[in-house]
Amino acid sequence: MNLFNTIVIGLREVWAHKFRSLLTMLGIVLGVAALVAMSALIQGMENGAREAMVAMGGADKVLLRRQAVPAYQEHLADQAPGRTLLDAVALRQGAPLLREVSPQMSVDEVVLTRNDKRCNPAECVGVTSAVIEMNLHRLAYGRFFNEIDEEKAHAVCVIGTGIRDELFGKPDEQGRAIVPLGETIYLSGQPFTIVGMFEEYLSEKDAKEKALRLAGELPKVESGGPKRMRGFGRGGSGGWAFYRKNMTVYIPLNTAWMRFRLAGDKTGIPDNRLSDIDLKVKDFDRLEDALQQARNVLLVTHKGIEDFTFETQENQLEGIRAQVKNYRLTGGFIAGISLLVGGIGIMNIMLASISERIREIGTCKALGATGGDVFVQIVVESVVLSVLGAAMGVGASFALVELLTTLSPTANTPIITLPAVLVGVGFSAAVGMVAGLLPAFKAASLPPIQALRYE
Amino acid sequence: MALLELRNVSKIYHLGGEEIRALDDVSLDLGNGEFVSIIGPSGSGKSTLMHILGCLDTPSKGSVKLDGTEIASASQRELARIRNRTIGFVFQFFNLLPKLNVVQNVELPMIYAGLNSRERRERALQALDLVELGNRLKNRPSQLSGGQQQRVAIARALVNNPKIILADEPTGNLDTHTGELILALFRKLAAEGRTVILVTHNPEIAAVTPRRIEIRNGRIADNVDRKLAGLDRIVPNAAPAVAPA
Incomplete structure (x- = not known):
């Protein structure tokens, strides 16, 4: 029994109970829509932040910042020269990196x-x-x-x-x-x-x-x-x-x-x-070396007083990344809960569906379906449900993003990314599969006689 | 060698500590092309016998050989394969899948047998022609009459070209006339060399078959109850509704 037939039969089963299937899928639809839309918003924010960073000079720009002298140089604080044109000239001539x-x-x-x-x-x-x-x-x-x-x-x-x-x-x-x-x-x-x-x-x-x-x-x-x-x-x-x-x-x-x-x-x-x-x-890969060189030069012009520090955009990038990661985690968590609930809904409906189809399952077994055939059939049905739900969810996410941008316009256009869509669909398929396991196991292990005689 | 050999077969159920012998030391041979009815009152164990004959269940004791293969020790997977290839089931309530149309229902056993779609379609159409339903391919079972549904079920039982057709009260849900048509179909199949086993408690059906096996209290009765077997209805020199093969 090949997979294609199984999927066709699964689709037919879903189609036979259109409304019930739709309700079952709703959890997955919402979960995937939330996941994809949220990730689109975050992507927009991230892009905005990166754009702003480029507007401020790009990733390879390093700021030479003033800094309070370290504690062990506290007594030299009044001799700290600050950043002067001398530093600039010295750096130009003494720091070839x-x-x-x-x-x-x-x-x-x-x-x-x-x-x-x-x-x-x-x-x-x-x-x-x-x-x-x-x-x-x-x-x-x-x-x-x-x-x-x-x-x-x-x-x-x-x-x-x-x-x-x-x-x-x-x-x-x-x-x-x-x-x-x-x-x-x-x-x-x-x-x-x-x-x-x-x-x-x-x-x-x-x-x-x-x-x-x-x-x-x-x-x-x-x-x-x-x-x-x-x-x-x-x-x-x-x-x-x-x-x-x-x-x-x-x-x-x-x-x-x-x-x-x-x-x-x-x-x-x-x-x-x-x-x-x-x-x-000169070479972004040798950033550390270049900064060390600049530091050496500046320690000379500053008479050894460390009243300066470097701030790379790397730090800022790091900040953007950390923020984005936080948003992703939070949003992913919420979407995950939604998908989980959707999965439970699917499991529930699959259990109901097999108990109303016990005689059918018995018939299939009498006709030569093995326990494995029945198991695969039920799991595939469950996955078909969840993947259909995910597909609808992806569609809904476009509408959701549109709605969000209308309700609360920001400069950062939300961008629906392919990885987000793939993650959403993949995760739903996994949820559907897991949700299908228990009902599938129950159906596969039904003894054929009892199933056939079930009223 | 007989197609089906049952030797000292017992089926024992345990119900609340009590031992119930649904089948008790049954031995039976069925040959190729036999047209047999299994009769007996309800609770006699005929359903249990049918389940064992149909490889839906395995005996507690004894040996069942189908075409030389021992069933009693076969795995679930092997049993499923035998049910698929060697046995065709016909049920009292037809047991067609309501969401599939006629052709799809008939194709189902071939899907489990792993046939490709072209061959499935071809053989399904042949089988449906045989039961004269070639014109109702796209109908759902619910759109067919009882007799038509049972004919679809017979087509479904036939598509994998099984050696045994096992029918459980096949006319139980049909009117007399339709029932006769179905029986005629079974007789034709038996004449083609298939072993047809009818399980019934209807004397009129039993009357049609040349061989009758009566189960009583889990054993094969030595002498067939003439009334139950419908023998008392056969008037000498008058053909029954459907003549025995």
């Missing part, structure tokens, strides 16, 4: 003004051209800073499109391209000339929406009336990273020093410490 070193001197509490408009940038930083590679910027218009800008501390800046939107208006609303090269804006009152502008950074979802809007398939951005935020923050987790990147103002490092730091802060003492040094390693 590094590809890029990007020193940054941020200018805090800057207000940008132009005519009657003003805005606060997410960051206003004095940088070298290494920052382009470091933060994965793409210059759409104009130029970046050159050596002359640096040496002469020219009052020039490169802005993100967010700044342009705030000070010059949004091209979407104005209906024309706005490229403010050569315009003058004021950074905390000091006039700067815009020499370049980055392209607009968008999350995948926003980019898609924008493309659709340009193609005229989505309505134009509604104007008038207060805008309501949907989801979390500015268009969901991950969106903030793009927002920040677009709200950037860069000026030459030397300009930041000459115009904003040299005159001294409130205490009157000029602060030559950098706010950040970002690194990129």
Whole structure:
């Protein structure tokens, strides 16, 4: 008796009791739908988090962080030099395993003004051209800073499109391209000339929406009336990273020093410490070596005081992974319970089904069915039930995802992945098989005479 | 050598510490092409004998040889195989599977025999032609009359070309006329060389068969009860409803 026949007979049995089968499958349907939909949501979140990480400079970026000196160097704390341009130069020359070193001197509490408009940038930083590679910027218009800008501390800046939107208006609303090269804006009152502008950074979802809007398939951005935020923050987790990147103002490092730091802060003492040094390693596989090399160099420039530490995106990736794993576990657990309940339902119905078919089973045995034939038949029937349920569950999960995105839109498009579907179907098949074992065993071990005479 | 040889067969049940001898030291030979009825009042042990003859059960004592194979010591798997290949069952209540149509019901024993679908279909159609039901292939059993259902069951019993047809009250649920048609069918099968065993308590049926075995209190009775066997109905020189073969 081959498997195909068995499956056909199993399907016929399911079809003969359509409504009952449907009810039986419901547990599995819900379980699989929950499993697949949940995993789709988590996949969306994970993708969002990764996208945001790439927007912040990619996985191979290493941040050189300030750190309180360790306890055994407590007495040297007041001699800690902090991160200075000296470190950047020393790293560039003394740490060949590094590809890029990007020193940054941020200018805090800057207000940008132009005519009657003003805005606060997410960051206003004095940088070298290494920052382009470091933060994965793409210059759409104009130029970046050159050596002359640096040496002469020219009052020039490169802005993100967010700044342009705030000070010059949004091209979407104005209906024309706005490229403010050569315009003058004021950074905390000091006039700067815009020499370049980055392209607009968008999350995948926003980019898609924008493309659709340009193609005229989505309505134009509604104007008038207060805008309501949907989801979390500015268009969901991950969106903030793009927002920040677009709200950037860069000026030459030397300009930041000459115009904003040299005159001294409130205490009157000029602060030559950098706010950040970002690194990129040449070979990601030799990350540890490269960091050790950088550390050695920095221990020299810092006179042995460990007032710095490295933060790799690996740590951040680890964080994302841990979070995703937690979500998966929780969701998987809930879906697992649902599938278990579904399995119990199947077992229940299979038991009922065999006790109403005892005479049929007896007849089959009289006609030559072995205990094994009957066993396989019942198990296959049970698996057919659960796999059909799983297939319906996968279908339902698409609807569920659609429903969830409508009810609670987030920037992270849920993505139904093949592994999730396979796991759902596979697990259901296993549940169906296990649920079928007991009824199948009962049916197979029925003595033919008793089965035949059963009333 | 007889097709079926029963030697000193006993079947003993234990019911609450009490020993019940459903069959007590029965010896019996059945040859090829015999048309036999097993008669006896209910509780006499004829059902038990039928179960043992049909390899649905094994005896507690004694030996049963079917075509030279010892049944008493056979495994469940071997018994299933013998039931499949060597014996065709016909039941009082037809026992067709309600969810399968006529052809599928007839194909069922061949599925267990492992035949491919083309051969199954071919042989099922042949068997159904034999019982003159070639025109009701796609009907469900519930759409057929009792006589038609029993003919489907006979077709099903025949498809694996068994040596023995074992029928348990095959006409018990049919009207007289239909019953006669079914009996005629059995007689034809016996004439073709198959051993046909009818288990019945209906004297009219028993009257049809050339050989009658009466079970009484678990033993084969020495002399057949003429009334039970329907012999008193046979008027000399007058043919019975269905003439004996």
